[in-house]
Amino acid sequence: MxxxxxxxxxxxxxxxxxxxxxxxxxxxxxxxxxxxTSKFPDKKLVVLSCMDTRLIELLPHAMNFKNGDAKLIKNAGAIVSHPFGSIMRSIIVAVYDLGAEDVCVVGHYGCGMTSIDPEQTMQKMLDQGVSEDTIKTLEFAGVDLRAWLKRVESIPDSVRESVEVIRSHPLMPKYVKVHGLVIDPHTGQLDVVVNGYE
Ligand SMILES: [Zn+2]
Incomplete structure (x- = not known):
């Protein structure tokens, strides 16, 4: 190093x-x-997880996948916030073009998204020189910053919601199984929230 x-x-x-x-x-x-390895996921698996630093190596080890095994998508909170946003597009491409057949949404306990405070984040923007005018202009244009930065109340509930968005997506083929899990960021233990085979 x-x-x-x-x-x-x-x-x-x-x-x-x-x-x-x-x-x-x-x-x-x-x-x-x-x-x-190749670009095709050997385990025919897509994993959507959180960008949390504790999960960088822990998550693949705890789920037993290595380079080449899965398509790994990450964002803050492991959230599919829009059915036609970039996360959903990634999942759709993984399914149709790369052969994925199972999708796992993996949230984690102690996620930063459960403690985010939109007012505080917006104050930091102002402190860094973003002007009040810019924020007002965005709001006038229909960007609801408070909703966009909003806190996740419960990770298991948010995992359930994301699973539902993926499962009920009009472009998702029926053979794809969508699962919801919550991982412990210390021990790597997985709790099943939604079993897509049931
Ligand atoms: Zn997180």
């Missing part, structure tokens, strides 16, 4: 340079070889 980023105040290398420096070494040393 490279530790050139912060030298007690003197920044020697920025984050992007640190990544690129490491990357040159990674490619030269052919460290990619253990990861070589």
């Amino acid at each position: 490279l530790h050139l980023f912060d030298n007690g105040g003197d920044i020697l290398v920025n984050r992007l340079e640190e990544i690129l420096l490491f990357n040159r070494h990674f490619v030269e040393q052919r460290e990619y070889e253990p990861f070589e």
Whole structure:
């Protein structure tokens, strides 16, 4: 590992340079070889999960998938918020073009989306120089920022809702099974919220 980023105040290398420096070494040393696979998910699986840092490696290990096994989609909260947004499009492409047959929505306990406060987030925007006018203009144009940034009250309920959006989607073929799970971000234990085979 490279530790050139912060030298007690003197920044020697920025984050992007640190990544690129490491990357040159990674490619030269052919460290990619253990990861070589195809774009098709060997387990015919799509997983929608949260961007939480604790899940980066824990989730694939706890669910027993590795590079090449599954299509992995992530966002804040593992939420399908729009039936024709980019998350749903990714799932549809995974099913029709990449051969996925099972979809798992995997939320997690202790998700940051259950403690987000739209008012606070908007205050941070103002503090960073976004003007009141910009916010008013967006609201006038029909963007409801408070709803867009709204807190998730219950992860199991939100997983259930996302499963329902996917399962009842007009473009989703009937053979696709959609499951809802909640993972413990410490132990990796999975609780089943919706079993798509039942
Ligand atoms: Zn989360």
